[in-house]
Amino acid sequence: MKARRKEEGRWAWRLTGFVTVCVYIFMFAPIVATVVLSFNASMFGGFPMTGFSLQWYGKLMANEQVLAAFRTSLWIALVTAAVTTAIGVVTSFALVRFEFRGKQALSTLVILPALVPETILGVGLLVLIKAVDQPRTMLLLVLGHILLAVPYVVLITQARMVGIRRVYEEAALSLGASRFSSFREITLPLLIPAVVGGALLAFTISFDNTSASLFWRPAGVETMPTQILSMLKISISPEINALGTVMILVTVGIPLLGGLILQSLTRLKRRDEPKEEAR
Amino acid sequence: MKRRWTLYDPRLAWLLVAPVLLLLIFFLVLPIAVMAAYTFFTFVTAGVETSALTTANWHEFLTDSYYAGFLLKTLRVGAITALLCGVLGYFPAYFIWATTFKHKWVLLLLLIVPFWISFTIRTFSWINILGEQGVINVALLKMGIISEPLPMLYNEGAVILGMLHFLLPYMILNVYVSLEGIDRTLISAARSMGCTSAQAFREVTLPLSLPGLAAGLLLCFVLAAGSYVTPQLLGSGRDALFGNLIYDTIMGELNWPMGATLSIVLFLVLGSFAAIYTRFMGMSQIVKGLGG
Numbered sequence: 350m351k352a353r354r355k356e357e358g359r360w361a362w363r364l365t366g367f368v369t370v371c372v373y374i375f376m377f378a379p380i381v382a383t384v385v386l387s388f389n390a391s392m393f394g395g396f397p398m399t400g401f402s403l404q405w406y407g408k409l410m411a412n413e414q415v416l417a418a419f420r421t422s423l424w425i426a427l428v429t430a431a432v433t434t435a436i437g438v439v440t441s442f443a444l445v446r447f448e449f450r451g452k453q454a455l456s457t458l459v460i461l462p463a464l465v466p467e468t469i470l471g472v473g474l475l476v477l478i479k480a481v482d483q484p485r486t487m488l489l490l491v492l493g494h495i496l497l498a499v500p501y502v503v504l505i506t507q508a509r510m511v512g513i514r515r516v517y518e519e520a521a522l523s524l525g526a527s528r529f530s531s532f533r534e535i536t537l538p539l540l541i542p543a544v545v546g547g548a549l550l551a552f553t554i555s556f557d558n559t560s561a562s563l564f565w566r567p568a569g570v571e572t573m574p575t576q577i578l579s580m581l582k583i584s585i586s587p588e589i590n591a592l593g594t595v596m597i598l599v600t601v602g603i604p605l606l607g608g609l610i611l612q613s614l615t616r617l618k619r620r621d622e623p624k625e626e627a628r
Numbered sequence: 629m630k631r632r633w634t635l636y637d638p639r640l641a642w643l644l645v646a647p648v649l650l651l652l653i654f655f656l657v658l659p660i661a662v663m664a665a666y667t668f669f670t671f672v673t674a675g676v677e678t679s680a681l682t683t684a685n686w687h688e689f690l691t692d693s694y695y696a697g698f699l700l701k702t703l704r705v706g707a708i709t710a711l712l713c714g715v716l717g718y719f720p721a722y723f724i725w726a727t728t729f730k731h732k733w734v735l736l737l738l739l740i741v742p743f744w745i746s747f748t749i750r751t752f753s754w755i756n757i758l759g760e761q762g763v764i765n766v767a768l769l770k771m772g773i774i775s776e777p778l779p780m781l782y783n784e785g786a787v788i789l790g791m792l793h794f795l796l797p798y799m800i801l802n803v804y805v806s807l808e809g810i811d812r813t814l815i816s817a818a819r820s821m822g823c824t825s826a827q828a829f830r831e832v833t834l835p836l837s838l839p840g841l842a843a844g845l846l847l848c849f850v851l852a853a854g855s856y857v858t859p860q861l862l863g864s865g866r867d868a869l870f871g872n873l874i875y876d877t878i879m880g881e882l883n884w885p886m887g888a889t890l891s892i893v894l895f896l897v898l899g900s901f902a903a904i905y906t907r908f909m910g911m912s913q914i915v916k917g918l919g920g
Contacts, residue, residue: 469874
């Protein structure tokens, strides 16, 4: 009896492992297929592979529209990352350290842009500027992206801020530091992992945004995702697969690199000051 | 009269939150308010409307079964997607939590990586799997199992598959976070009292992970029902969802009052699901899930 039960448990565990493996394959198989196909020599965007070729990357580099869209997206994402991180840090500082009326309501409101479907946010902003008779501008698009990224940055920085004890800042203040320098010298350095993490996430959210950008972009402007979308209207081609691969390298490579740099930085620091950790 | 600033002065707090507050007011609250007002505007012709108040848009929405059909289809697809996510997502979450594998951070990292890959790319990459020249069809043709490519793309199944693909990491992370919050001594206690591992799971682990599962279901449902790109890329015209209807009404027909009406409807419907959820579960679980 007992042996049979044990056997059952083992089978349940095997099933769990099997489904897990299937889910991981499910998540990465299409991406792998896209990367592989980008090196296909065939004229058509599909299997079978007829040979290895880099010609689609060459085509891509010569495609002025794609390059323009890439530059546009890069700029928007950089500005979004910088501004959102700054806003996110001061907001988390206020939400964690201070008590004020409406704090609870504000922390709920800050999360909302992540929960409201982008289509609704997209239409809403468009209706507003139509009502006040304003054109769609780049500034609008960037501010929209900042709105979409703010919830994530606030959540990340807030989680870290909670772990930084306020006595450190207060000690600096009591020793005569100004508010600003206590923030800059004490809080910010301890917050760095969350700042970097938040900035990277904001960058990818902006660089990747599709639905809302379709509504908000100024006439004639294409961002990288909207450019891909309009290229897909014709059909899938090896060039799109190559473009996808480049995008994957950028958006996966940057955070991974950032994470590695961060890890080696903290490791170096730990070696210097063994008891520096905040918690 | 000037009051001295105290250490944690609420006025300073307001100064610090001013940027985010302005952003939220002008880009979230005001747009939705203006959009709500727009639902009562009169549509004249493409791109033109007057502020003469009318209930015509709401009347059209409520009486034309075309819109109700769209809404029901969207909710159905969203619900199917969320449930499939729940079933398929629980196993990996449980596995990552329970495994004694030394490098489980790799499994977690692999869950985060898809968030970094462009959603558009992840969606169109399914064409390389399901399309006429995709992996499956080419392999089956080569093996001689089929003589014609199977039409697997541009139907509702493909749309649900695509949404499953981008929503599964959300679900797995949500369940994982709530599993991580379980005090493991409770399970050892159940086992030492004579529970089998199945009983311990059913009586202790599963109930305690339900908040994460519920948060994941809500998130997946809302994101699926609000989606635009997936039906556009993987579905046919018949598989369009409410988000596509809104986009076409505004960007295609330029009927802004009706587009605003449809947006508000979607907002209210999805919002009420979220409200029911927070009524029972509170916001904290969603926040935990989003923060990864």
